[in-house]
Amino acid sequence: MYLTNGIVIGIIYAISALGVTLIVGIMKVVNFAHGELYVFAGYFSYYMSVSLGLSPLVAMPLSVFLVFLIGLLMEKALIRPTYGDDMYSLIVTFILSIVLQNLALLIFGPYPNKPPNLIFGATNLFGLFYYGNQRLLSFFISLAILLFIFYLIKMTWFGKSIRAVSQDREMASRIGIDHYRINMLSFGLGAALAAAAGVILSPIFPVTPSGSAAISLTAFVVVVLGGMGSLKGCLVGGLILGIIENLGAAYISTMYRGIFGFILLILVLVFRPWGLYGQKT
Amino acid sequence: MKSSTIWFSVAGLSVAIILPFFLSQYWLHVMIISLFYVMMASSWNLLAGYTGQVSFAHAAFAGVGAYTSGMLSVFLGVSPWLGILIGIISAALLGLGLGVLCIRMGGIYLSLTTLGFSEIIRIIITNEDNWTRGTMGLQTPGLFVEYSKTGYYFIFLAVAVAIGVVIYKLIHSEWGLTMRAVLNDEIAASASGINTINVRLLAFTFTSAIAGLAGGLYGHYLMLVTPDIPSLGQMFLVLAMAVIGGMGSFAGPIVGSFVLEILSEYIREWGEYHVLIFGLIALAMARFAPEGLMGLWINKRKGHGHTN
Amino acid sequence: MGILIEGTQITKSFGGVTAVNGVDFHVLQGEIVGLIGPNGAGKTTLFNLITGLFSPDTGEITFAGKTLKGLKPFEICRLGIARTFQIVRPFLKMTCLENVLIGLIGKEGQTSRPQAKIRKARNIMQITGLAHLETRMAKDITLIEKKRLEVARALATGPKLILLDEVMAGLNLSEIQQASELIKKIRNDFNVTILWIEHVMGAIMKTSDRVIVMDQGKKIMEGKPDAVVADQRVIEAYLGQSDA
Structure with missing residues (x-):
């Protein structure tokens, strides 16, 4: 049961972390506003389905698309001028996270919100225990998104351009790849992945504006654990963190759920600072 | 030292010394808080503006100082002065430990790890409420037997000036030069025989210790230590003060601290909006005037018409 | 030999x-x-x-x-190997004198007084023909001067061996x-x-x-x-x- 929970949550962590690692890998920028984008997406999907009465099936992709647009805008207006200055991009995205968090508080209020479930009931898993259908469905949606992203990066023109830019920006532009466009698109995609995790997870764990820091951190731990810029690392890292958190919460302490990630981060830094699949330089 | 710098310091100090005799208790309080932010923003700037390391744990280290000293005085009856000293040492040791772990991996890792540390400090404080009184806050003794705002003001002033002098000396010494070299080009610095990891680590440990000192004093002034001190919101204020005042300059964060703290007294009535407003100002500054108010002022004084 | x-x-x-x-x-x-x-x-x-x-x-x-x-790298430099870079890397936001001083600090650390280092740095700048640029920011000098500044900085580390990477590119x-x-x-x-x-x-x-x-x-x-x-x-x- 806890293990299953861990795997389901872990896959969603992986999606969220993919959003971070994509941006780090390509642009060497850590998006500290990652958690806020997640929270915004959760609220969008809540308001669209509860206030506007849209079906969650419509509200979810629409929210993700909206956050994708926000991501494009962020990159163009604020991140692009900081290229080549890692320090300023860190500062800018951090300020942005505070601005967005306060904006969320103003617009949505401090109360946790929970978009409606897509599906109800529970299914008997392997004849062992009953497991919520919503969680099972979340698992499959997440898996589909993961496969789609892997396909996108490994197989398509967009993916090849992304990898070219991340390896050598100058060379990429020489062979005709517009790295501004690629950066903008990948920042948008990173934002959309945060949003995807947000809309999938918010029916299970309600979103609050103040919860965003923890969401960012979870994604960062997964990225460091898996290795910065590594897609495979995100998947494995997400699963490891999901399982450890759920087992830890069950057998050690729920209050300290958030601390397991940090302990894991410290252990990684001590024993394998470049992560599981990262490049050792 | 340039004669204008000396002139400014002397004038500033004279005003600061006679100030409490003209200010209401309320504005004296505002001045004390501003001085706390001067300590925080100046030391954070020494780290970020001079070695390029963006720590998000500066407020957390202030919290370490405040809680260490607060708990020692409440539960063991240790004198607040000794408590503050132990708080400084704790912050320095934690800084050293974190620094050893992540600094060799580069700037991004420091930012990520310090953000995590900050969140962990918050979780521990809220959950260990037997010791910290959680979100209720820990009531701590003051520094004096008889409460005196003027007394606190002079203590804060003396410490802020002392920190300022040390930082000023440091950035104008060979140490400051090596820090700037590391910020300019780490590979070239290393190829010139500079142990860049050590420079970064020392700067991080030293500034964390200053945050611990500022936090310790702050806690004994408020006489109530709450999780707000180590919060990311507090961290943001410190960062915004340095960015708006001007990173990488000595006077920038000092100016930023006073401007923002005084400004926040005027826009306090807007409640929730005030952090948002600071955020937007800071974003605009980072985007359009990355050298902050000091940069704008210096450019204006030079009368440079050229644009970059 | x-x-x-x-x-x-x-x-x-x-x-x-x-x-x-x-x-x-x-x-x-x-x-x-x-x-x-x-x-x-x-x-x-x-x-x-x-x-x-x-x-x-x-x-x-x-x-x-x-x-x-x-x-x-810094340990190798202290053993006595200094270098210049093919794509120049002076400390752009520091003066030329400060650039050379970094080399001396790297070599001597705190064992000599700042004044003594400044004297030595001036001497090295004299020899490399940079004396007139002392207070100029490294970002404001020509590429040729930047290359020479790198040679000066490398010399300041007191090397036994110096590695020069295309210092003559672009010269007449x-x-x-x-x-x-x-x-x-x-x-x-x-x-x-x-x-x-x-x-x-x-x-x-x-x-x-x-x-x-x-x-x-x-x-x-x-x-x-x-x-x-x-x-x-x-x-x-x-x-x-x-x-x-």
Whole structure:
């Protein structure tokens, strides 16, 4: 049961972390506003389905698309001028996270919100225990998104351009790849992945504006654990963190759920600072 | 030292010394808080503006100082002065430990790890409420037997000036030069025989210790230590003060601290909006005037018409 | 003259590309050795391996009898190897004097007084012809001056061996002449051994005691300048490049 929970949550962590690692890998920028984008997406999907009465099936992709647009805008207006200055991009995205968090508080209020479930009931898993259908469905949606992203990066023109830019920006532009466009698109995609995790997870764990820091951190731990810029690392890292958190919460302490990630981060830094699949330089 | 710098310091100090005799208790309080932010923003700037390391744990280290000293005085009856000293040492040791772990991996890792540390400090404080009184806050003794705002003001002033002098000396010494070299080009610095990891680590440990000192004093002034001190919101204020005042300059964060703290007294009535407003100002500054108010002022004084 | 630096079977690859492939080299005390070869031959990578920016996959480099294995760039610098960069890297937002001071701080640390360091830095700037730029920001000087500033900074670290990476690129004939004089002066007055990469053939042939030729990661030839110029393999390597 806890293990299953861990795997389901872990896959969603992986999606969220993919959003971070994509941006780090390509642009060497850590998006500290990652958690806020997640929270915004959760609220969008809540308001669209509860206030506007849209079906969650419509509200979810629409929210993700909206956050994708926000991501494009962020990159163009604020991140692009900081290229080549890692320090300023860190500062800018951090300020942005505070601005967005306060904006969320103003617009949505401090109360946790929970978009409606897509599906109800529970299914008997392997004849062992009953497991919520919503969680099972979340698992499959997440898996589909993961496969789609892997396909996108490994197989398509967009993916090849992304990898070219991340390896050598100058060379990429020489062979005709517009790295501004690629950066903008990948920042948008990173934002959309945060949003995807947000809309999938918010029916299970309600979103609050103040919860965003923890969401960012979870994604960062997964990225460091898996290795910065590594897609495979995100998947494995997400699963490891999901399982450890759920087992830890069950057998050690729920209050300290958030601390397991940090302990894991410290252990990684001590024993394998470049992560599981990262490049050792 | 340039004669204008000396002139400014002397004038500033004279005003600061006679100030409490003209200010209401309320504005004296505002001045004390501003001085706390001067300590925080100046030391954070020494780290970020001079070695390029963006720590998000500066407020957390202030919290370490405040809680260490607060708990020692409440539960063991240790004198607040000794408590503050132990708080400084704790912050320095934690800084050293974190620094050893992540600094060799580069700037991004420091930012990520310090953000995590900050969140962990918050979780521990809220959950260990037997010791910290959680979100209720820990009531701590003051520094004096008889409460005196003027007394606190002079203590804060003396410490802020002392920190300022040390930082000023440091950035104008060979140490400051090596820090700037590391910020300019780490590979070239290393190829010139500079142990860049050590420079970064020392700067991080030293500034964390200053945050611990500022936090310790702050806690004994408020006489109530709450999780707000180590919060990311507090961290943001410190960062915004340095960015708006001007990173990488000595006077920038000092100016930023006073401007923002005084400004926040005027826009306090807007409640929730005030952090948002600071955020937007800071974003605009980072985007359009990355050298902050000091940069704008210096450019204006030079009368440079050229644009970059 | 004894061997100052020696590398045996140095190999380094990045991804699938072998940048340096089984190279043996040595430089004697007091020698001026030129390192030439077409673009992409692995010359700069070899410099990066010597100075500890990268570590070789196989092979070992010894300097004055000590292995450089596992040493960090600043430790290697303190042992007495200084360098300049092909794509210049002065500290842009610092004055020229401060740039040179960093080299002295790297070497002497806190063992000498700041005033003494400033005197030495001024002296080095005098010799390298930078005295008039003392208070200028490094970002505001010309590329040629930046290259010279890097030489000055490298000299300030008090090296036994200095690695110069294309310091003459972009110079005119009389400037090349001056630069050659400077290189000889560094060797004679400072007693510094020199290993340098250069594309300006006239200068490298005239000024070097010995030349090492690399192509596609391998050492294809070494010897006296006149012998190298006449060698068929060297001619082919260069002609092959101009075809492409």
